[in-house]
Amino acid sequence: MSEPRRATPVEDLNLVKLSKIYGGLAAVDDLTLTIPGGSFFALLGPSGCGKTTTLRMVAGLENPTSGQMFVGAQEITDLKAYKRPVNTVFQSYALFPHLDIFENVAFGLRRRGVKDVTGPVERMLDLVELTSMARRKPGQLSGGQQQRVAVARALINEPDVLLLDEPLGALDLKLRRQMQIELKRIQVEVGTTFVHVTHDQEEAMTMADTIAVMNQGRIEQLGAPTQIYENPATAFVANFLGQCNLVPGQITGGDGDNAVLSANGFNFSVPRSRIHAAGSSAILGVRPEKITMYWADEPLPAGHNRLEGTVTDVSFTGVSTQYLVKVPWGQELVVFEQNLSLEELSRRGEHVQIGWAPGHTFALDGAEDITAGMGSHVVGA
C-alpha cells in the first residue's frame, strides 16, 4: 500500500497573545499557546469558552482583534483563509452537496491547480476506506461516512495543521466511539498536527496527546490527559473533567514529601507535588473513584486518609455503584465503587468508613470557586 504519510517535517503551530473581542467581550483573551508539530491536540471546554473562535482564527475564517499566529517560522495572522497551510473538518462536515465524494475530496487540489488528482484522491479514499463510494453524493452517505469524507477532503491537501471542529458531535454514541479510534489511527498514519475542538471531556481524553482546557477565553490547564485528570490545577478543571470532591481547608504543616491539610477539624495528607495553592488556604480534592468504602469496623491501609460517614444515597450504574456519603461536617462526598465483590451493597443509612491513598489527593488554591465548571460538562457523553 502507498504511504500517505507526509514527506515534509511537520511544523509547530504558535499562537502569540491572541485575542478576539466581540462588542467589548473577549471571546479569546490574550491566548499564548504552542501546539507541537505532529501532535494530537485537544481544545476542551464548555460552549462559549472561546475554543471555536480560536479554531476559526487559526483557519482564517475570523480575524483576531490582536495577536499573531505562526506555522513554524511563517506568520499566518494576515494570510487569507485560502492561502493558509491549514485545513478544517467542519462541524456537521459542510460537504458540498452538489459534488460527488470524489469531487469533494479533489476540491482543494483542483483549486490549487493540481493537474492529475486521480491518484491522490484514490489514495485518500483508500485511507478512509471509502473507495467504493467515490461517485456517490454526500446525501447518500451515512453520518460516519460523511465524517470520513470531511477528513479526507481536508487531509488530501497535506496541511501543516488539521483543525477539527466538534467533528463527532453529530454521530450517535456507538459510532462516535468507533470514529474516535479511526481518527486516532488516521492521525498516526499521516503524522499531521490535529487540533481538535470539543466539549466532550471523554472524547478529548481518548484521542489527544495533549489537552488544553479552556474557560472564558483563557487556558485553565494544559497537559497530557492523565496529568490534567489526576492532578487538576483549578476547580474548573477538576469539575469539568469528570466529578470531584472538593473540601476547603488550610495547609497546617507536614513532613518530607507530604503536607498536612486540615479541613473541618480533620487532617489529610497531600503530596507536596500536587499542591496548587499559593498560600496556606487550600481546597482538598479527591476524585470519587479513588475512594474506597470500608465497613465501620474494618482496618484501613496504613497512612491512608480516612473519614467516617453515613450512606445517604446509592445508585447502581452497572460497572460501578455511586454512593453519597455524609461526612461529620455535613457535606456529602461522592464515592464510586466498582462492583467487584459478591457481597451486598451498602445501604442507605448505613454507617461506613471511607479512605484513599494520599497520592490521589490534590490541593487547589483556597481562592478557587469549588463549583466552577460544574454542570457545564456533558453528563454521560
Added chain:
Amino acid sequence: MTIAAAVGPARRRARIAYLLLLPGIAWLAIFFIIPLISLFFTSLQVSTGSSGKYKAGFNWRNYVEALSEYWEFFLRALIYAGFATVLALVIAYPLAYFIALKAGRWRALMLVLVVAPFFASFLLRTYAWKTILADDAVITQTLNALHLLPDGRILNTSIAVIAGLTYNFLPFMILPLYAALDKIDPRLIEAGSDLYASPFTTFRKVTWPLSMPGVVAGTLLTFIPAAGDYINAELLGSTKDKMIGNAIQTNFIEFRDYPMASALSFILMASILIIVTVYIRRAGTEELV
C-alpha cells in the same frame, strides 16, 4: 498593525457589496424613484387650458379635486381589495397547508401547478370569468334558483369584481403562506395536538401564530395589487363598480389629465403605505421579504 488588517478586509468587502448593488439599485433609482418624484411634480402642475398641456407649479388643489371627485373610487378599491384579500386567505390557507405539511411526494408537482396560472394570460383568464359567470351559465342559474343573488346576476356586479380579484392574486397568497408553513417543524404541531387535543385549538395556538409571517406577506402581496387593479373592474364590473385604478388609467391615458392622474396615484400610494404600516405594526412582524 493587526487592527488595520482587521478593518481592511471589511472595507474591501463593503466595496464589493456596493459594486454588486450598483447596477440594480441604480436601475431602480433611475426608473422607480425618479419617476415617483417626477410624478409628484406632475401632480402639482397647473392646467394651461388646452388638453394634455400643463405647466410646472404647486397647485395643491389637484389633490382636493382628486379626493372630492373620486373618493367613491378609492373607497371601492379598498373595500373590494379587502374582501378579495380575506377570501384569498381563506381559500389559499388549506392548499398551502396541505402542500407544506401533507403533500409528500406530490409537493413539487403541486407547487408547479400553483405557479402555472402565471403562464396563462392574465387578461384571457379574467375574460374567461365572463364566460363562467355569464347570465346563462350554470353558476348563475343555480344561485338564482336558490334566490341567492340580489341582482339576479353575477356579471357586471361588485361580486364579479371581487371574485375576479380573489382569483387573480391567489398565487401571491399561496406562495408566501406555503413558504412560512414549510418552515414549521411538524413535531410542533404534533406536540400541540398532544397538549390541546382539539385540532382547532392546536391550529389557533400553534399553526396560525407560526404561519403569521406568511399571512402578513401573502395578504400584502394580494391587497396591494388588488387595490390598484383596474382590469377586473373594467372587464367584470359595471360602470358603478369602477375602482381607483380605472380613474388613474382613464385620466392619464384617455383624458390626458396628468396632474389629476398623478394626484390620484399619490393618494393611492399614501393610503396603501398607511394601511400597510398600521397592519404590520398590528401583526407584529417587520420581516416582509
Added chain:
Amino acid sequence: MAWLRSKLLGIVAVLVLVYLFVPIAVVAVLSFNNPEGKFNVSWNEFSLSAWGNLCGVAGVCQSFILSIEIALIATLIATVFGTMIALALVRYRFRGRGAANSLIFLPMATPEVVLGASLLALYLNLRLPLGFWTILIAHIMFTISFIVVAVKARLQGMDPRLEEAAQDLYASPWQTFRFVTFPLVLPGILGAALLGFALSFDDFIISNFASGTTVTFPIFIWGAAQRGIPVQVYALATLVFALALVGTVLGQIVSSRRRRKLAASS
C-alpha cells in the same frame, strides 16, 4: 365519515387547484371553438381553424413575438442585476443595507398603475419616444424585486459553512462563488428567472402606459377585446401555457427520478 374527515384537507386542496385551473380550461376549450359572432365567449362548435393558422389574424404574431423578445431580454438583465443584489444583501454587511432592502421592497408595494403612471410621467418629461425600449426599461424595473426576493430566499437557505469550507480548501472568493455558491443557488435563480419571464410576458398594466403605439401580446388582447378577441389569441395563450406546464412538470419528474435512482443505488 372518518375517511372523509381524514381526507378533507386533501380534497379541499385539490378543489382549490381545480379552481385555479377553471378559467385556463375555459381558455383552452375556447381555442377549439368556432364562435357564433365576433365574441368568443360561449361554445358554438368544434374547430381547428385557429390552431391550423396561428398567425391568421393581422398583428397577433408580431405582438406575440415582441412580447417574447421583451420578456427574454428583461428577464436576462433583471436576473443578473437581481442576483447581484441578493448576493450583496445576504452575504455582506455594509452601511445602507436597510435602505437597499427598502428600495427592493418598495416597487412590490406600489400598485402597477402607479408604477406605470410614474414611468410615463418621466418619459413624457424627458420626451422619450415610447416603444420597445421604454417597455423594456419598465419590465426590468418591476422584475428585479421579484428576482431579488426569490434568490435571497435560496441564498439564506444555504449553509454558510459551505462557503467557509470552500475558502478553507484554497478557493479564492471568485472560485468560491464559481464552484460552490453559484451551482447551489442556480436552481433558485432559474426559478426566479422563470417567474420573471412570466411576469414580463403577461404584463399589461405597466406596458399599457409605457408602450405608446407599440403593441405587445397583452396589449393586443386588450385592444381586440372591444371588437372580439380572435380565436388565435386563445390558441397562442393555450400553447404558451401548455409548453410551460409540460416543461416544468417534465423537469420535476426527471429530477425526482434521478433522485430516486440515486437513493436506490446507495
